[in-house]
Amino acid sequence: MNNGILPNHSSAVEEKLHRANTTAASWTRPVMLPIPGVRTRRLRILVPNVGSFQQLRGARVRRSRGPLIVCFACMALFLTVMVVSRNQGRSRQWAENWPPTTGESSTLVFKREDLQRIWKWEIASGHFPSRQTIPKQVGLKTAPLNPAIPHLGRSSKPSRYHSPSEEYDTETYGVGPKRVYLDIQSVYPNVAYPPRPVPGSVADMDIIMKHCNFSAGKYVRDCLEVLRIGGGLDNGRRLRRGNTDDWKYIYREKELNSTEPDFDLSPDTNHGYVPRPALGADTKVDPDAGLNKKRGAEWEAQVALPRPRKYRSSTSLKTPCDSENPRVYHMFWTGPFTDKPYLALLSFLFTQNTGIHMREFPDDSPVCRPQFWMWINPGPAASVPNPTALHDMYAQLKSSPWASPFLHPRFKDVIQFKLWNTTEQLDGIPEIKDEWRSFKTLFNSGGHVIPVPSEKPKESAASASGNETATTGKSGEEEDLLNRTGSKSSSSYDRLSVILSDMARFILCHRFGGIYLDADTIFLRDWEELWGWKGAFAYRWSRLEKYNTAVLHMHKGSALGTFLFRTALKNGLDFHPMSVSLYTADAFIEPLLLRLPDALFDSAWLNTENFQRDRPTQPYFTEFADFFDTPAQNSAAPQALGFDGFFKGAYSYHFHNFWWKPFDPTRNWPDLGPKFKAGEDLARAALEDKETATRKTEAPGSSPADDADKLENDKRDLDWSAVLKRTFEAYIRGERPNMYGEWLEW
Incomplete structure (x- = not known):
C-alpha cells in the first residue's frame, strides 16, 4: 500500500538514483537559500524531512523507537555542524584558536578600527615575519602587504568561493626578499x-x-x-x-633587485587591492560588533601612531646593526649583587659574539656586537632613590665580589650597569606619563593589589643601598615586605621587586628596544638568528596557552607597545604575564606577540609539571631544584657530559627563582683567577666566621684558609649548577675556550 502516491521520475537514471539513495536521503531534504549580496549563487543546506518522520510515526514499530531515532538524528546533525565550524578555515598546522572573550572578563578598550591600525602598522614595519593567519575578528577587508616574508601563493580560497563567515582576509601578502x-x-x-x-x-x-x-x-x-x-x-x-x-x-x-617595485606600506594606503563589498551594506552595522569591551571602561580615543618603520633586510643595511632594532639585552636586579646575576653575565660572555676573543673589535666587522644592560634598583622596590643613588650604586658594585669583575675595562663595551628609577622610567613612556600618578600603588599582580603608603624620607636613615627607607607605620610581616631587598629564602620572598620587574621589562623594551631576560636565566647559545627575526615574542607558560615574559622581545616605540601600555593603564597597570595574556587575547593580537614554545628557553618546565616524562629531555629534571641538587641516580651526568650535555639546542635555561640557593656551595665565591683575586678573597672571608674575618681584616696580607682548596672538601659528584658555574669561570681564567672554540683575549 502506498496510499495512492506513485513515484514520478523523468528518466530511468533518476529512478535508479532515487532507489539507491532512498534510505540515506529519507531523513533529510535539501533547501536552497539565497545569499545576501550574491545574486548568482544559493546556499544548499540539509534540513530534517518531516514526511519521513510522519511515515515513521505510522509504521508498525514500537512507539519508543521513533523518538529515539529522531533524537539521534538531531544529535548527529548538531555534532556535524560543530565539527565543520570548528575546523573551518584552519589552514596552518600550528594555528591557535582565537575564542571570543566573555564580557565579564574582558580587558578590551580599543575599537576594531584601532586594532586594525595596530595590525597594519606592525605588518608594514616588518614586525610580522610569519605566515600565521590574522584572526578574522580583526576584520581586515584586504590582505596587507608584508615586507618581511617573500611572495608565496595564498593558501586560502579565492574570494568568489568565500562563504558569508569568511568575509575578511586573514593572510598577509608577501612582498619581501627571498x-x-x-x-x-x-x-x-x-x-x-x-x-x-x-x-x-x-x-x-x-x-x-x-x-x-x-x-x-x-x-x-x-x-x-x-x-x-x-x-x-x-x-x-x-x-x-x-x-x-x-x-x-x-x-x-x-636582497631585492633594484628593478622590483618599492611598495608604499603605509597602513592607510590601499595597495591597489579592491575591498570586497561588505555583506548587508545597505543596513547599518555596528563596526565593533563581536568585540567585548571592558565593563565600566570607555573606548580609547583613536590611537596615535607614527609612520611605519621601513623594513630593511640584513643584506641591505649599511652597518651590521639595525638602529631600529638595537641589540641590547636587559636584566633587572634588586638588592645586593649575588651569584645569580653573576652567572647570567658569565653565560652571556661565554656564548654571545661580544668580540672579547679579539684584542680589538674591528670597525669593519660584519657582526653586530650585542650589549648587556644590567638595571640595578638599589633599594626596596617601594622606596625612592636619594640624590646620591648613582654614586652609591657604583660604590656597592666595586665592593661586591660578584659584581666588581664586570667593571673591568675589558668588558666596558659589552656590559653596562644602569640605575633604575621608577619615576623616571614611567615618565619616559608617552602613553602613560600623564596618568600613572593617579594610581595609589604600582604593585598590581594579576589583580592582587599590594597597597604601599606614601613615603616620608628620613635624612638620618638613608639606606646603605642608596634608597631612603619608608616610614610606613606598619610592623611585622607588612613592614618586612615593604623593605625587602632580594629574596633570601622561600619564606622571605621579595614579592614587590618581582611585581616591579613585571612592569620594568615592558618599560625597557618599549623605551629602548631589545630583549629582556629574567635574572634566573642562563644563556646556552648565540642568539644571532633570534635577533634577525624582527617580530616581538615571549614564550609559553608550560602547558598553558599563556605567556611567560621571562624572555621578552619588543621594538622601541611600537604600536604593540602602545596597545599594551594603554590597555594596562585601564586595567590597573597590571603587567603580570597572565594579565598580558588576557590583553592580547581579548584584542585578537596574540600573533603580534608570538608565544614561542618553552622548549627554546625553559626546556625542563613540562617535565617538572609531569608532562612528556615518557620521552624526557637531557638532563631530566622532575623539579627545578634538580638543577642545584642533582638526584643521586643522575649525578654522573653533569661531570661526564658537561656544558654540551645541558639541554643542547635550547637558547637559554630558566631555573625559576631559587635566589637563596648557591650554584656551587663548596666554592661559593667568584673563582676567576689572579686578575680578580681581591674579590675572591673577600667572598671567601665572608663565608668564614666573624673571628676569622676579623683576623683577616687585621692582617690583610693573609690568605684564606689553606683547606678551602683541598679535594676532599669538595663535593664528589658535582651538580649541574656547579658544573656550569665552573665552566664559565674557566673561560674567564683562560683555561678553556668558550662554546665556539674562541679564547678570551686580555
Whole structure:
C-alpha cells in the first residue's frame, strides 16, 4: 500500500538514483537559500524531512523507537555542524584558536578600527615575519602587504568561493626578499666546536613552531634535536637521519633587485587591492560588533601612531646593526649583587659574539656586537632613590665580589650597569606619563593589589643601598615586605621587586628596544638568528596557552607597545604575564606577540609539571631544584657530559627563582683567577666566621684558609649548577675556550 502516491521520475537514471539513495536521503531534504549580496549563487543546506518522520510515526514499530531515532538524528546533525565550524578555515598546522572573550572578563578598550591600525602598522614595519593567519575578528577587508616574508601563493580560497563567515582576509601578502635556508655544519678541520651563526641570519619561527608546538603534540626532546641540527650545534658528530631539509630553520635574506617595485606600506594606503563589498551594506552595522569591551571602561580615543618603520633586510643595511632594532639585552636586579646575576653575565660572555676573543673589535666587522644592560634598583622596590643613588650604586658594585669583575675595562663595551628609577622610567613612556600618578600603588599582580603608603624620607636613615627607607607605620610581616631587598629564602620572598620587574621589562623594551631576560636565566647559545627575526615574542607558560615574559622581545616605540601600555593603564597597570595574556587575547593580537614554545628557553618546565616524562629531555629534571641538587641516580651526568650535555639546542635555561640557593656551595665565591683575586678573597672571608674575618681584616696580607682548596672538601659528584658555574669561570681564567672554540683575549 502506498496510499495512492506513485513515484514520478523523468528518466530511468533518476529512478535508479532515487532507489539507491532512498534510505540515506529519507531523513533529510535539501533547501536552497539565497545569499545576501550574491545574486548568482544559493546556499544548499540539509534540513530534517518531516514526511519521513510522519511515515515513521505510522509504521508498525514500537512507539519508543521513533523518538529515539529522531533524537539521534538531531544529535548527529548538531555534532556535524560543530565539527565543520570548528575546523573551518584552519589552514596552518600550528594555528591557535582565537575564542571570543566573555564580557565579564574582558580587558578590551580599543575599537576594531584601532586594532586594525595596530595590525597594519606592525605588518608594514616588518614586525610580522610569519605566515600565521590574522584572526578574522580583526576584520581586515584586504590582505596587507608584508615586507618581511617573500611572495608565496595564498593558501586560502579565492574570494568568489568565500562563504558569508569568511568575509575578511586573514593572510598577509608577501612582498619581501627571498629566503635562502642554510645548511650549517662544522667544516674540517674545525670540528671540535660548533661554528658561530652566520651574521645577519634569521630564525624561521614558522618552522620552529611546526616542530616544537606543544599544542600540536610535539615533544621538547624532538624540538631540541631540530634546533641542534638545524643550528649546526652537533659540530661534526652528526648521525645519519635521512633528509633533514625540513629541519633547516635558519635563513638569510636575498636582497631585492633594484628593478622590483618599492611598495608604499603605509597602513592607510590601499595597495591597489579592491575591498570586497561588505555583506548587508545597505543596513547599518555596528563596526565593533563581536568585540567585548571592558565593563565600566570607555573606548580609547583613536590611537596615535607614527609612520611605519621601513623594513630593511640584513643584506641591505649599511652597518651590521639595525638602529631600529638595537641589540641590547636587559636584566633587572634588586638588592645586593649575588651569584645569580653573576652567572647570567658569565653565560652571556661565554656564548654571545661580544668580540672579547679579539684584542680589538674591528670597525669593519660584519657582526653586530650585542650589549648587556644590567638595571640595578638599589633599594626596596617601594622606596625612592636619594640624590646620591648613582654614586652609591657604583660604590656597592666595586665592593661586591660578584659584581666588581664586570667593571673591568675589558668588558666596558659589552656590559653596562644602569640605575633604575621608577619615576623616571614611567615618565619616559608617552602613553602613560600623564596618568600613572593617579594610581595609589604600582604593585598590581594579576589583580592582587599590594597597597604601599606614601613615603616620608628620613635624612638620618638613608639606606646603605642608596634608597631612603619608608616610614610606613606598619610592623611585622607588612613592614618586612615593604623593605625587602632580594629574596633570601622561600619564606622571605621579595614579592614587590618581582611585581616591579613585571612592569620594568615592558618599560625597557618599549623605551629602548631589545630583549629582556629574567635574572634566573642562563644563556646556552648565540642568539644571532633570534635577533634577525624582527617580530616581538615571549614564550609559553608550560602547558598553558599563556605567556611567560621571562624572555621578552619588543621594538622601541611600537604600536604593540602602545596597545599594551594603554590597555594596562585601564586595567590597573597590571603587567603580570597572565594579565598580558588576557590583553592580547581579548584584542585578537596574540600573533603580534608570538608565544614561542618553552622548549627554546625553559626546556625542563613540562617535565617538572609531569608532562612528556615518557620521552624526557637531557638532563631530566622532575623539579627545578634538580638543577642545584642533582638526584643521586643522575649525578654522573653533569661531570661526564658537561656544558654540551645541558639541554643542547635550547637558547637559554630558566631555573625559576631559587635566589637563596648557591650554584656551587663548596666554592661559593667568584673563582676567576689572579686578575680578580681581591674579590675572591673577600667572598671567601665572608663565608668564614666573624673571628676569622676579623683576623683577616687585621692582617690583610693573609690568605684564606689553606683547606678551602683541598679535594676532599669538595663535593664528589658535582651538580649541574656547579658544573656550569665552573665552566664559565674557566673561560674567564683562560683555561678553556668558550662554546665556539674562541679564547678570551686580555
